[in-house]
Amino acid sequence: MKPMTIGRLSSAAKVKVTTIRYYESIGLMGTPNRSASGQRLYGSVDVDRLSFVRHARELGFSMDAIKDLIGLQTEPDQDCSAVDTIAQKQLAEVQKRLAQLEALERELKRMIENCRGGKVGGCQVMAAINDHSECETDKHERLKPL
Amino acid sequence: MKPMTIGRLSSAAKVKVTTIRYYESIGLMGTPNRSASGQRLYGSVDVDRLSFVRHARELGFSMDAIKDLIGLQTEPDQDCSAVDTIAQKQLAEVQKRLAQLEALERELKRMIENCRGGKVGGCQVMAAINDHSECETDKHERLKPL
DNA sequence: CTTGCTCCTACAGTCGCTGTAGACTGTATC
DNA sequence: GATACAGTCTACAGCGACTGTAGGAGCAAG
Known part of the structure; x- marks a missing residue:
């Protein structure tokens, strides 16, 4: 389970590299770890999260709605x-x-x-x-x- | 048939004042005459044209398509x-x-x-x-x- | 004459990205 | 080791079709 670069994440989650960086800039993806040379490093958690975002977008949810959904996802004990x-x-x-x-x-x-x-x-x-x-x-x- | 201000045109054609100025800026409305003090002056032709644009927008046509339609409108002898x-x-x-x-x-x-x-x-x-x-x-x- | 609406220009912001420029990094091949 | 080329970095501009804002000037009614 070693970390992957943004390009790997991009093809794993089927979201463009530029879009991933955009999502980061609007606070949808958190701040990833970086390699010694400054490249973003991701794990499988990020693939899941990004796939979730992509699919929600495909369902037409707004970014705001998606932010809310992600927020709820991190509190699995709350009423759904x-x-x-x-x-x-x-x-x-x-x-x-x-x-x-x-x-x-x-x-x-x-x-x-x-x-x-x-x-x-x-x-x-x-x-x-x-x-x-x-x-x-x-x-x-x-x-x-x- | 005396000229009207942009506000009158706006309510006659049901298109917002700011949108009319925007349409002018993208070359959809031509450059209107101006009063001595610089206010835009329009005639009933403009009401028709602007209503046409509004209705075409309501039908979901893109601005480019509308530009084409307006161009065609001015050549009524062409094949439709x-x-x-x-x-x-x-x-x-x-x-x-x-x-x-x-x-x-x-x-x-x-x-x-x-x-x-x-x-x-x-x-x-x-x-x-x-x-x-x-x-x-x-x-x-x-x-x-x- | 003053109040309050309309009008003016010019520019920034919306949404969800996409594209560009210019520099650096990482890997494969010779 | 050198070279080539793909991948990555930042920062910023642009898309469509407007909408909103700031800071003024014009104009009609009371």
């Missing part, structure tokens, strides 16, 4: 309802976003469906973007990037 | 297949994102479902984030923010 709350909140966000995107999909399909070729001047897609009187997405808050 | 292509591309992105989020929803639900209270140490949500061996989102590319 806090974890549940974070996960529930995340699920709610995902579902909200799904509803937005479904509305978006319907509207884009409608636009494209109505456009039957021709000139830009009479293009129904352009018209649809211009005239949004009957548009359901108007009721939504501003859309976050795809 | 270019517009169609941009819209199709956008629809494809939306559908891809939908698929990602649906996978996410399933996994979050599964995690929460399996967690039946207790201590963090035995929490199935934490375990699920840790052990991602059977996780379908692992196959996806990195998720963009919600």
Whole structure:
């Protein structure tokens, strides 16, 4: 179980080297030991932790939420309802976003469906973007990037 | 049809004042006329254009795509297949994102479902984030923010 | 005339990284 | 031992699409 360099950790946890250093800078990874020449040295604990972070990111958790989850992880005797709350909140966000995107999909399909070729001047897609009187997405808050 | 200030334009097109100035800075709104004291002055053309931009943003188009659409708008005699292509591309992105989020929803639900209270140490949500061996989102590319 | 809103510029901050520059370290091959 | 090349280091700038702040100047109503 000898220590590994940042590059090994990177391929073990499938997180880029630069990203690992970034995570360290925002206090997500603690301060690693260093070799005599100043290179970061990690152990298998760090692989686990970093993999956890990666997977939580893949699940769409914010860095703040992940910090909270890591904090909870280090206190295994605490009630896990806090974890549940974070996960529930995340699920709610995902579902909200799904509803937005479904509305978006319907509207884009409608636009494209109505456009039957021709000139830009009479293009129904352009018209649809211009005239949004009957548009359901108007009721939504501003859309976050795809 | 007398000119309006940026604040009027803002409420007419439902785009924030600061955002209008930002759009100007990235070349999306042209350079407006100015009053003697230097205040921006707009006409109804600008309301239309800005509303168009807002609605396109609500549909999730990138600023680059919107720039293209505006460019096409000013040439109404051109074939509208270019517009169609941009819209199709956008629809494809939306559908891809939908698929990602649906996978996410399933996994979050599964995690929460399996967690039946207790201590963090035995929490199935934490375990699920840790052990991602059977996780379908692992196959996806990195998720963009919600 | 004063109050209080709107407008101006210029710049820093958001999030979650990614990319760049320039220098040093570690390892493999000749 | 020399050389080549990959890996590592720090520090900082940039991405997209804005948002927020500071410190002023303009303008309409009471």
